[in-house]
Amino acid sequence: MRFVLTALLWLLTTVMLAVAVPAVWAQQNVVSEQGYADLAASAATDTRLQDAMADELTTQITALVADRGYGLNEMLVHQVAAAYTGNAGFPGQFGQANRIAHRWMFTDDIPHANTDDQWLIDIAPMLSDPSLAATLGNLDLDVPDTLMVPVTVPSPELRPGRLQTIATWGPWVSIGTAVLTGVLALLTLASSRRRGKGLAALGVSALLVGAAGWAGLEVANRYVDDALNRTEGNFRRIAEEMVIHAEDSLHHWLNLTLIGGVALVVIGVVASMLGGLRRQPELTGGVER
Structure with a gap:
C-alpha cells in the first residue's frame, strides 16, 4: 500500500513539474510586461x-x-x-x-x-x-x-486585451504550480521507504520533464511557423529572432531541469549506497550474535 501511495505521489509530482516549468518560464518572460x-x-x-x-x-x-x-x-x-x-x-x-x-x-x-x-x-x-x-x-x-x-496582418482572432485573463491569472498559476510541485515532492520523499531512492526517483522526474520539454518544443515549431506567417514584412524577420531567443531561454530552463535531475539521481544513488553500507554491519552483527 505504501508503495502504491509513493508511486502515485511520484507520478503527480512529475506531472506538476511538467506544468510548473513552462508556466513559471512563461510568466517570467512572456506574461510579465517587464519580463x-x-x-x-x-x-x-x-x-x-x-x-x-x-x-x-x-x-x-x-x-x-x-x-x-x-x-x-x-x-x-x-x-x-x-x-x-x-x-x-x-x-x-x-x-x-x-x-x-x-x-x-x-x-x-x-x-x-x-x-x-x-x-x-x-x-x-x-x-x-x-x-x-x-x-x-x-x-x-x-x-x-x-x-x-x-506587426501582424489583419485577423479576426486578434483584438486588444485578448490575453488579459492570462495576465490576471498567470502569476497565480505559476506560483501555485511551483508550490504544489514542491509539496508533492516532499510528500513523495516522506512516503518513500528509502530517502535515497526517493531522491533518485525525483531526479528521474526532472529528467523526464526536461527531455519531454525539448521534444515538445520541436513539435511546437510548426505551430510557431503558422503564427509567424501572420506577421508583416520586416516584422516577420524580427518575430523569428524573438522566437529563437525565447526558445533559447526556455531551453536554458529545461537544461537546468535536466542538470537538477542528474544531481538528484547522483545524490540519491550515493545516499542509497551509503545507507546500504551502514545497514550491512548491523545485519552481519546480528547473524554473528
Whole structure:
C-alpha cells in the first residue's frame, strides 16, 4: 500500500513539474510586461534583429518623409538606421516599444490603438532618437508622438486585451504550480521507504520533464511557423529572432531541469549506497550474535 501511495505521489509530482516549468518560464518572460521587455531587449542585441529593424525603420522614415513632400536617399537612410540599431541604446528602446505591444495583447491599456484586428507597435521613440532625429531635423520634420505600425496582418482572432485573463491569472498559476510541485515532492520523499531512492526517483522526474520539454518544443515549431506567417514584412524577420531567443531561454530552463535531475539521481544513488553500507554491519552483527 505504501508503495502504491509513493508511486502515485511520484507520478503527480512529475506531472506538476511538467506544468510548473513552462508556466513559471512563461510568466517570467512572456506574461510579465517587464519580463517581456527584458526578453525583447536581450533579443535586440542580435545583429539579425538589428538588421531587420533597420530595414523597417528605413521604410517608415522614407514613408514619413514622402508624406511631407520630401525625398531622401534610401541607402543613406538605411545607413543611419543601421548605425542606430547597432548602438548600445537600441536594445532598451526596442524593449520599451515592445512594452506597448505587450499591453495591446495583455491589457486594455491601449490609448493609441487605432485598429482592433492587428497587433501594433509604437516606433516613434526609436525615430525620435537623436541620431535619427538629426537626419529628419534637417528637413524640418517632426516625428509624431506615436507612430503605430502593424506587426501582424489583419485577423479576426486578434483584438486588444485578448490575453488579459492570462495576465490576471498567470502569476497565480505559476506560483501555485511551483508550490504544489514542491509539496508533492516532499510528500513523495516522506512516503518513500528509502530517502535515497526517493531522491533518485525525483531526479528521474526532472529528467523526464526536461527531455519531454525539448521534444515538445520541436513539435511546437510548426505551430510557431503558422503564427509567424501572420506577421508583416520586416516584422516577420524580427518575430523569428524573438522566437529563437525565447526558445533559447526556455531551453536554458529545461537544461537546468535536466542538470537538477542528474544531481538528484547522483545524490540519491550515493545516499542509497551509503545507507546500504551502514545497514550491512548491523545485519552481519546480528547473524554473528
